[in-house]
Amino acid sequence: MSAQQHKAQVEAQELVAQSDTGARNLSGSLGYMVAFIAFFWSAFQLFVASNVPYWLEGATGINLIFNNSEIRFIHVAFGMVLAAFAYPLFANSKRDGIPWYDWVLAALAVFACLYLVVMRNQIADRAGLPTQMDLIVSTIGLCVLAICVYRTLGLPLVVVAGVFLLYAFFGNQSFLPDAVQWRGASYNKAMWHYWMQLEGVFGVAVGVSASMIFLFVLFGALLEKAGAGNYFIKSAFALLGHLRGGPAKAAVVASAMSGLYSGSSIANVVTTGTFTIPLMKRTGFPAEKAGAVEVASSVNGQLMPPVMGAAAFLIAEFTGVGYHEVVIHAFIPAVISYIALVYIVHLEALKMNLKGLPKPPALLTAMQRLIGVLTGFIGISLLGLAVYYILGFFKANIPGLTFPVVLVLFAAFYVYLVYVASKSPDLVVDDPNAPISELPRAGDVGKTGYYFILPIVVLIWCILLERFSPSLSAFYATMAMIVIVLTQHPLKAMFRGESLAGTYWRGLVDFIEGMIGGARNMIGIAVATAAAGVIVGTVSLTGAHQMIGELVEYLSGGNLLLMLMLVAMMSLILGMGLPTTANYLVVSSLMAHVIVELGAQTGFIVPLIAVHFFVFYFGILADVTPPVGLAAFAAAAISRGDPIKTGVQGFIYSIRTALLPFLFIFNTDLLLINVTYDHAIVVFVVAVVAMMLFAAATQGYFFARSKLWESAALLLVAFTLFRPGFWLDMVEPPYERSTGTAVMQMIGDAPLNTEVRLNLVGSDFDDPDKVTKRTITLDVGVGSGEQRLQAEGLSAMEDGDKVVLDEPFPGTKFSKELQVFDFYGDVPVTIASTEVQAERMAKEWFYLPALLLLALVIGLQRRRQTQPAF
Template identity: 65%
Template sequence: MSGDGKGGKPAVDVDVLVAASEGGARQAKGMAGRIIVIIAFAWSAFQLYSASGLPYLMAEVTGLNLVLNNLQTRRVHLAFALVLAMLAYPLFRSSPRERVPWYDWGLALLGAISTMYLFWFNREIGERAGLPTTADLVIATIGIASVGIAVYRALGLPLVVVASVFMLYVFFGNASWLPDAIQWAGASFNKAMWHYWMQTEGVFGVALGVSASLIFLFVLFGALLERAGAGNYFIKLAFALLGHLRGGPAKAAVVASALSGLYSGSSIANVVTTGTFTIPLMKRTGFKPEKAGAIEVASSTNGQLTPPVMGAAAFLIAEFTGVAYPDLILHALLPALVSYIALVYIVHLEALKLDLKGLKRPTPLGSVAQRLAGVLFGFIAMAALAAIVYFGLGWVKRALPQFTLLSATLLFLAAYLALLWVAARHPDLPEDDPNNPVELPRPRDVAVTGLYFILPIIVLIWCIMLERMSPQLAAYWATICMIAIVLTQRPLKAFMRGTSGYGAAIRLGIIDFAVGMINGARNMIGIGVATAAAGIIVGTVSLTGAHQVVGEFVEFLSGGNLLLMLFFVAVMSLILGMGLPTTANYIVVSSLMAPVIVSVGAESGLLVPLVAVHLFVFYFGILADDTPPVGLAAFAAAAISGGDPIRTGVQGFTYDIRTALLPFIFIFNTELLLIDVGPVRAIFVFVVATLAMLVFAAATQGYFLARNRWWETLALLLVALTLLRPGFWLDQIQPPFEEYPGVQVGEIAAAAPPDDTLRLVVRGPDFDNIGEITQLSIHVPLGPAGESGVDRLQAGGLTVMETDGMAVLEEPLPGTRFFTQFQTFDFYADEPVLIETVKLPAERMPKEIFYIPALVLFGLVWLAQRRRQTVPAFWGKPHDREIPARS
C-alpha cells in the first residue's frame, strides 16, 4: 500500500494498480492460475527459442524443419497474446478475479484457433491468393472479434473505438451521407477480411512482426532486470545522489524515471513502479499532491522518449522510416537528454519558489572541491571502463576475429564476478517504506551494490552500436546475460560472503528467473494485442488512402501555413494518442499524421528527413499520457498521491511544454537530431540546446533568479527560441536558396559535386482536382560525377526531357523513388508536369552570429533579477534536517 488518502487511509493498493496496468488484473488461483503461469513462461521460452540459433541446430541434428519464418512467428506470437489476454484480464468489472469463468476459456480457445488455422493451412491460403473460402471468412471474423475483445480487456475501450471507426470506414466509406471529400469506393466483406486477416497488410503486418521479433525480447529483458533488483537499485542510487538537494526527492524521481525508461515499455508502469516510492517523499518535502504526481508523470512520459527502447516504439520507428536502429538511437538521444535536464531544472525552480529543503544526509559530503573531485573520479572511472570495453574488445576483434565472441564472454564473466564480489562486501539494498523517515545512504554505498546490473546494458549497446548486430540478436544476447545474472547472483553472493544456505539461494535464483520470464510475457499481452489492433488501422490506411483525406483536412484548416499545419498535426496526434499504449499510439499517429507533414510540407517547400517527421508525431502522441481528460499516467499518479487526476494531468502538461517545443524545433533545425553532424559539432549543439531549454523552462515557470516580470519572460522566450533556431532570423535577412529556372536542371546536375543532392520544385496538374495546379518540393540524390546531368537525374529517380524550353518529367514507374509522391500529379492532362525551379544553397553569414544578441539579452535579464534575488539559485546551502513522517 502507498499514498495518503483522506482520513489517513491509503489512497491506492499499488499491487493491484501494477497488476491492472501491466500483467493482467486477474490473479487466478489453483489449476487456472498454474495454466496461466505455464502459458506465460512458454511464450517467453518460445520467443527466446525463435531468436536463437537453436532451431537451425536442431534442424541439422534431427533433420526436421523446426525453423519458423517471420510470418509463422507472428501467428504463434498473437496466439499466445490472445489466449493470455482472455485468461489474465477479466471481461467485465463484475467478472471474478481469482478464477477463470467458462466463457473466458472458450474465448481463449477461439483466439488460438483463429491464429493457428493460418499457421497450419499456410500453404493452402497462399495458393488461394485473395479468393477466401467460407472457412477463411469465418476464421477471419472470429480472429478480428478476438483481437477486439482482447484489446478491450487489456487496454480498455479507446483503441477498440479507434479501430472500429477505421473498419466502419472500409465498409461504409462510400455512403451518400458522408461528405464527398472523405468518400471512397468501399470494399466487400470478402476483400476486407482477406486484407485484414489472411495476408500481411492488416493484423499480421509490420507492427505485429516487430512486436514478435524485437519488442518481446526487450520487454523480457526489462522484466528480468526489474526482477533482479535493478529497479530498486536505480531509485536508491538517484536518491543517494540527489535527495539532499532542494526538492531532492523530486529531482531523484526524474533521474529514476529516466533510468527506468531505458528498459520500460510503458509510461503508466514507470509511474506506478517509481512513483510508489517517489511521490510520498515529494509530498513530505513540501510538494502538493498534484505537483508531486505531475513531476512523476512528466518524468515517466519522457521515459518513453529515451533510447534505446523508447516505450518499445523505437523498433517500429526504425522499420517505418527505413533508418537503421543504431542511427535512430543517435537521432533520439539529444532531445531526450535535453528534455530531462530541463525537467530537473523545472523541479529546481519549483523548489526555489516553495523554499523547499532536502532530505537528511548521513554525513557531511565535504567541501565543494572534495565533491568535485569525487565527481571527477567517478567520471574518469566510467570513462576508463568504457575505454577498456571499447578498445579491448575492438583490439581482440581485429587481432583474433574468430575468437571475438569467446573473448567477449570471458570478459563479461570476469567483470561480472569482480563487480559481484564488490557488491557481496556490502548488504543488499532493502526496499524502504517512503511513509517512514528516510535517511539518505551515501552514494558510494549504494553504487557498489549493483554495478553489475549495468553489464547487460553494456552488452546490448555494444552489440548494437559497435558489433552492428541486428536489434533482435543484440536483445537476445543481452537477455541471455541477464538470465545468467538472475540465476547466479544470489548463490554467488552467498558463496562470496561465506554464508550457508546455498540451496535456498539457488532456489530463489530459479524462482527469480521463472517470475521474470512470466512477468515478461504478461507485460507483453497489451503490446501484442495493441500491435494487432494497430494493424487494422494501418491496413485501413493502405486500403483506403485515409491519410490523404486527413492531409486535405489539415491543409484546409491551416490555409497552407507551415506552423499552423504543424500545430494542427500536434493537436490531432494528442487526441489520437489518448488512452493508447505507446506502441499502438505511435502506429496510429504515424499512419495518419506523418504523411500529412510530408505531403503538405512538400507542397509548401518544407523538406524534412522522414525520421524527424515520425519523431514529431511520436512526441505528441506520448504527451497524450498526461493530457486530460484521458491522461492514463496522470490517473495512475493521482491514485498514488491522493490528488485530483485532472489537475495532476494539467500540471504535468505544463511541465511537458518544454518537451512539446522540441519537435517544432527539430522539424526546422535537424541538427538537434544529430543529422549530418560531426562529433565536435554535436557537443556544441548539445550545449546550446541545453542552455536554450533551461532558459525556456525559466520563462514558462515564471522564475529564474527571482520571479519574472512580464518583459523578462518575453525576453527569456526570445533568447530560447533564438538559441534553438538561429536560422529563423538569418532567413529574414538573407534567403536560404538561390533560384534557377527548371530548364537549367541538366547543366546544374552535371556540374554538381559527387553524391550531391538537388532541391527541385515540381509543378503540374492536380490528379484529384481537375483544372487545378499543384506543386511539390523534392530532394533528388545524384550519383557520382562524370556523367551527364540527365543521367544523374535518372539515377536519382527522375526521367527529364527538355521540351519547348521546359524540363518536362515523365511519370515514374512503380517501385521507383518518386512513384508514390508523384501520384498527386496528373501526367496525362493537357499541361505537362515539369521542373519549375532549381534551388541551390545560398552563401550566407553563419547563423550562429545571432547567438551574440541572444546571450546579451540573457545577460540583461540576469543582471535585472540578480538585484531582486533572495534565495540562492544554485549553490545555496539547504538546511539538513530530518523530515518527520506524516501522521
C-alpha cells in the first residue's frame, strides 16, 4: 500500500472516530480507565436487560432492580462521561491526555444525572415545584449536555436544540411574527420540563436508546469483532466480483449486509469502502463515482431492517406500530432500492465498457454452482422469510418447540457450522491494493462463516415468532453473539486438532474489545437522543409543530404534492450533519405531524407509519447531500476524489431513494400494509421492475444509450407500474359521494367492515373566525347510520339540510383528533359529505399499455445495442 493510500485510509478512520467512537487516543492508565468505563456501560445494559436482577433479589434479597427512569438517567450519565473523556473539545486539543476541564465536565455530568436517581422520591413529592437545587442541577445538566453534543456531533444539533430552547423562553416576544408566538415559559417551568421529568432530555428517545438501541449496537459491534464484516465483504466479492463492475456491485451488497447491524452510514462507508473503493478505481471507476457508489449504498444501509440505523425502534415507539411490523413495512422499499442501485452500477459499467475481476476456474457443473449459490450467503436476503415461514410452521405444528428447545437447536447447529468452517482456513483481511489473480469461490468463502447468520436467526425468531419485545430479542441475540465470540476460536482449534493454548484468551480479548467498541459506538447516539429530547420537549411544551404546519400550509397553498415536496426539503435540511437517531427524532418531531394534519384537512389520509418513513428517508439523504454530507467526505478521503463532486454524484445515484417516499405515501402497498401474501409477491416483483426502469431512465442508458423521449417513456412506464391507481382515478372516481342529509343514508347503507370517509367542516378551535376541514374514516359495523356513528363514539343530528356533529366524549376514538374544531362556535361542525370506495375495474389493467410502451422502447434500443445487456 502506498503512503498516499495509507494516509487516505487513516483520514477516513479518523473521520469515523471523530463522529462515532471518539478521536482521543489514550494510552496507559487513562486508556484503561476509559476502556473500563465503556466495558462497564455495556455490562450494565446487559444486566438491566436480563432477568439476573430479579433472580438476585429472589436468591439473595439484594435489590438491584432499576426502573425505566433510573436506567435512562444512568444511560445518559455514561454517555456524557465518555463524551468528555473520548472526544477532545477543540480541534487543537491534545489527543493523548484528558485536560482538567474534562474531568470537571465528567464529574458534573455524573452529578446532574445521579441527582435524579438519589432524589427521585423527593422529586416525585414536589412535582412541578422545583427547589433552587433542582434548578441548579437542571442548568448544569443542560449546559454539560450541550458541550457533549458539540464535541461528539459538532455544531448543527447544538444550534437546532438551542433555537428550540430559546423559543421556549422567548417565544412570546413582540418582535416575533404573530404566527409563531406563544405565551412563553418561566425558567422554573422550562427547567423542570426539560430535566426533572421524562418529557424532555430523558423522554421517549432516551428510553428507546437505553432499552433497545444500545443492545442492537452492541450486537453489531460484537458481530464485527468476530469477523463478520470481512466475511460479508469477501462473500459479496466472491458472488459478484466477476460481473461487469463487479467490485461496485459487491460494495452495494456488502454495505447492505453491514446495514443489517450498523448504526452509522459513515462507519459503513469506511468499513466496506476501505476495501471496495480502491478495487472500483482499479476496474475503471473514476474516484468520484467509486466514492459515490459506496456512499449511496452505505446511506441505504440505514434504511435496511432490522436495525435501520437504530431508528426502527424509535419509529415503533412514536407510531405505536409493533417493531416486527416496522421491519415488515420497511422490507420492500429497502430491498428494491438496493436492487436498483446494483442495476445503476451495472449501467455505469456498461457505459464505460468495464469488465469484472477474474473468476476462479469452474470445477463444478452449472447445476452444482446454482445450488451452491442458492444455499450460500446470498440466501441471507431471504432469511427473514425463511425463519418466519419454515420455523413458524414447526412452531405451529410442534407445541413442544419452546424457546429453550430453539436454543438447544441453535447450539447444535452452531457446533456443526463451526466444524464445517474449521475445514477451511480462516479468512484474512486482504490489502485492497494488492493484485487479484482470481476471485475466491463463493462456496469456499461461505462455509467459513455460515454460523454468523445464527444470531440473526435468533433475533428474527424472537421478534417475529416468539413476539418478544425488541429489547429482550436483542438481549438473546447479543448473548448468542457473545457465545460465538468466546468459543469460535477454541472450537475451530479443537476440530483442527490444534493446540487450544491462546484460543480462549483470543476469544476473551475479542469479547472485551467488542463490549468496549459497542459502548464507544453508543456515545454519540446517547447524547444525540438526549439532545433531541430538548427538541421533542419544546414541541410538547409549545406546540411548535403547529406553527411549522401553518407555514407549510401557507407556502403550499393547500396543494398536496407541493406540501410533500416542502416537507421533504425541510427534512433534508434538518437532517444535515446529524446521526441517524437524532436525524429521525428531529424530522419526525417537526415534520411528521405536518403531513398528518394538512393531509387530513385536504382529505388525504395516510397511515402514520408511511408518514414517519417519508420524513426519515429524506432526513437520511442528508448524509449524502452536499455541502454537509459526511458520508461523502468519508468516501472522498479514501478515493482521493473531490468530496463535493462525490456528494453530488452520490445524490444522483440516490434519486431512486428520494422517489420511494412519494411512491409509498400514495401507494401503501409498497409498505405491505393490508396486503395478502400473494399480493405482496406481486407488489415486490412489479416494484423491482419499475425501480429498475426508473434507474435506466435517470442514467440515460437501457439496452443502449437512450434518446430523450425514450427516457421519458421509461419514466412513464415506471410511474404507471408504481401507481396505476393514478390513471384509474382519472377514468373512474375512487369514491361514491353523498352530501347533505343523505350522508346518514350512505353511512347506514355501507357494506359491513368497509371504510367510510367523513369530510367534516367547522370553526377552528384556535381561530373561531377560520373554518377548518378534517377527514376521518369509520370502520362500519352493524346497525343504522346513527348506530354506526355511536359505535365510533360520535353523535350527529339533522339540522335542516345539514347533519351537525356533536363534540365526542373524552376518551373516545376521535376525541383528540377532533380537538381542532370549536363545537360551540358560530359555525357548527357538520358532516359536509361522506365517501365510500366505489366499485371499479382493477387498476392492474393499466399495466398492459405500460408494458406495450416498454416493449416498443426495448425493440428500438435492441437495434442500437452494441454489447450484451448483462
